[in-house]
Amino acid sequence: MIIKLIINNEEKEFTIKPGDILLDVLRREGYKGVKKGCGTGECGACAVLLNGRAVNSCLVLAAEADNSRIVTIEGIGTTEKPDPLQESFVEAGAVQCGYCTPGMIISAKALLNKKKDPTDTEIKKALDGNYCRCTGYVKIIDAVRMAVKKMKNK
Amino acid sequence: MLSDIRYYSSPLRVSDAVNELKKGKGKWAVFAGGTSAVLGRMGNVSGFISLKNCGLDHITQSRTELSIGSMARIQDILENKAAQKFAKGLLYKASYRIGSTLNRNLITLGGNIIQIYRWSDLPVALLVLDSKVNVKGPASRTLKFSDLLKKHPKTVLKYTDIVTEVRIKSPSGVFGTEFITFSKTEFDYALCNVAVFIQMNEKKCKDIRIAFGALQPLPFRAYKLEKMMKNKVIIDELIREVAEEASKSTEVSSDFRASREYKKHLIRVLLERAIKGAMKSA
Numbered sequence: 075m076i077i078k079l080i081i082n083n084e085e086k087e088f089t090i091k092p093g094d095i096l097l098d099v100l101r102r103e104g105y106k107g108v109k110k111g112c113g114t115g116e117c118g119a120c121a122v123l124l125n126g127r128a129v130n131s132c133l134v135l136a137a138e139a140d141n142s143r144i145v146t147i148e149g150i151g152t153t154e155k156p157d158p159l160q161e162s163f164v165e166a167g168a169v170q171c172g173y174c175t176p177g178m179i180i181s182a183k184a185l186l187n188k189k190k191d192p193t194d195t196e197i198k199k200a201l202d203g204n205y206c207r208c209t210g211y212v213k214i215i216d217a218v219r220m221a222v223k224k225m226k227n228k
Numbered sequence: 229m230l231s232d233i234r235y236y237s238s239p240l241r242v243s244d245a246v247n248e249l250k251k252g253k254g255k256w257a258v259f260a261g262g263t264s265a266v267l268g269r270m271g272n273v274s275g276f277i278s279l280k281n282c283g284l285d286h287i288t289q290s291r292t293e294l295s296i297g298s299m300a301r302i303q304d305i306l307e308n309k310a311a312q313k314f315a316k317g318l319l320y321k322a323s324y325r326i327g328s329t330l331n332r333n334l335i336t337l338g339g340n341i342i343q344i345y346r347w348s349d350l351p352v353a354l355l356v357l358d359s360k361v362n363v364k365g366p367a368s369r370t371l372k373f374s375d376l377l378k379k380h381p382k383t384v385l386k387y388t389d390i391v392t393e394v395r396i397k398s399p400s401g402v403f404g405t406e407f408i409t410f411s412k413t414e415f416d417y418a419l420c421n422v423a424v425f426i427q428m429n430e431k432k433c434k435d436i437r438i439a440f441g442a443l444q445p446l447p448f449r450a451y452k453l454e455k456m457m458k459n460k461v462i463i464d465e466l467i468r469e470v471a472e473e474a475s476k477s478t479e480v481s482s483d484f485r486a487s488r489e490y491k492k493h494l495i496r497v498l499l500e501r502a503i504k505g506a507m508k509s510a
């Protein structure tokens with residue numbers, strides 16, 4: 075079957091099988107920033123924005139996403155023009171191996187799109203499905219707070 | 229197995245979805261949030277009939293009841309003002325505990341009550357709210373949620389049945405609620421869930437409903453304990469007695485998460501706290 079997606083503001087068409095998983099389709103089509111960790115909805119490495127909501131793409135059937143808008147980490151910012159969240163993750167030292175970082179930023183982005191000034195509890199709740207096995211969570215939460223400040227001062 | 233999936237459709241009407249399920253002769257299944265479906269936890273299935281375009285994601289409150297479409301996501305329940313406040317926040321508390329934000333954006337109410345695991349959170353709260361479930365199929369009907377749980381919902385429903393919404397009567401009078409869950413970590417599955425709904429008449433308990441989850445394969449109402457409290461003046465001693473009885477009489481077994489003794493201890497402590505919490509909110 076053929077599905078149409080708008081990925082990072084570009085219209086795309088893919089041929090898929092009815093049982094294909096969105097994560098696998100995205101990676102196959104070159105969106106390698108979307109990571110595969112557990113593949114069972116536990117770790118958040120595969121997070122993308124699906125119609126504005128952060129979801130684990132390993133639990134989304136590609137067919138089910140037909141006609142949706144998807145944002146992957148590639149659509150959040152570029153090396154030349156990074157998003158405040160991406161800058162803050164670097165500046166706060168919230169990245170070590172970096173495997174969890176795309177998912178963390180996607181979850182944080184979904185939160186900041188809804189709440190300009192989230193509380194610490196709201197930040198932690200928004201990131202509750204993203205595991206980091208290197209950094210611990212203190213600097214990651216610092217990075218989100220730092221991004222909030224940057225966005226306010228813009 | 230996802231590699232066995234040969235067919236997918238997303239009809240625009242529930243009646244069309246029912247017809248699709250009939251065509252599938254039991255080999256095609258309803259697809260809701262997909263969080264169990266894509267993990268291959270649905271047995272021998274070769275097609276998915278998605279409900280995403282059937283318009284079942286409403287959350288509406290009338291003067292008498294709250295009605296939640298089966299395709300409403302758990303995160304929708306958390307963010308909807310009416311659902312947040314309903315029954316003194318009982319649905320909110322139970323939904324807050326489900327999975328992670330990334331999963332709550334996918335998991336649907338319908339999926340959470342049909343694909344019940346022993347640790348499922350929301351069904352415990354729905355039990356004490358005396359919820360009703362609308363089912364569309366060759367024989368459309370309204371079921372008491374407690375009847376849907378007499379056996380596993382997947383065996384109570386036929387393969388052509390679709391749960392369309394859950395309806396909950398707005399509680400009246402002086403009432404309070406509490407939901408307490410205990411797990412090893414915030415994200416881990418529950419070891420014990422307790423929900424309490426209590427209606428007071430001065431110091432007397434006019435009505436009470438108690439439900440447990442995570443202790444047996446399905447959540448259940450504790451009718452015997454409820455009887456011990458109904459029409460009684462509630463004092464600490466009675467609450468302790470009921471909690472002791474709950475611990476003594478509830479069948480639990482050891483597993484890799486906790487021993488039988490530990491679970492019995494949890495039942496006593498959590499029920500006592502839940503009754504007191506419900507009374508405080510009344």
Ligand SMILES: Cc1cc2nc3c(=O)[nH]c(=O)nc-3n(C[C@H](O)[C@H](O)[C@H](O)COP(=O)(O)OP(=O)(O)OC[C@H]3O[C@@H](n4cnc5c(N)ncnc54)[C@H](O)[C@@H]3O)c2cc1C
Pocket residue numbers: 114115116257258259260261262263264265266270279298299325326327328331334335336337338339340341342343345347348349350389390391392415416417418
């Ligand atoms: C990592 C992870 C953690 C989780 N943690 C928790 C937790 O802490 N607490 C908790 O309660 N849940 C938790 N869940 C969710 C739970 O395990 C189930 O996956 C979920 O409730 C299924 O809902 P769904 O909408 O995704 O349903 P689906 O996967 O789409 O469907 C599940 C089953 O229900 C049937 N079904 C769905 N909707 C209907 C309907 N309207 N009518 C008829 N049949 C229907 C389907 O045919 C299928 O058999 C977790 C899930 C994951 C992946």
Ligand code: FES
Pocket residue numbers: 109110111112113114115116117118119120121130131132133
């Ligand atoms: S790969 Fe999707 S949650 Fe881990």
Ligand code: FES
Pocket residue numbers: 168169170171172173174175205206207208209
């Ligand atoms: S930086 Fe390595 S897993 Fe988070």
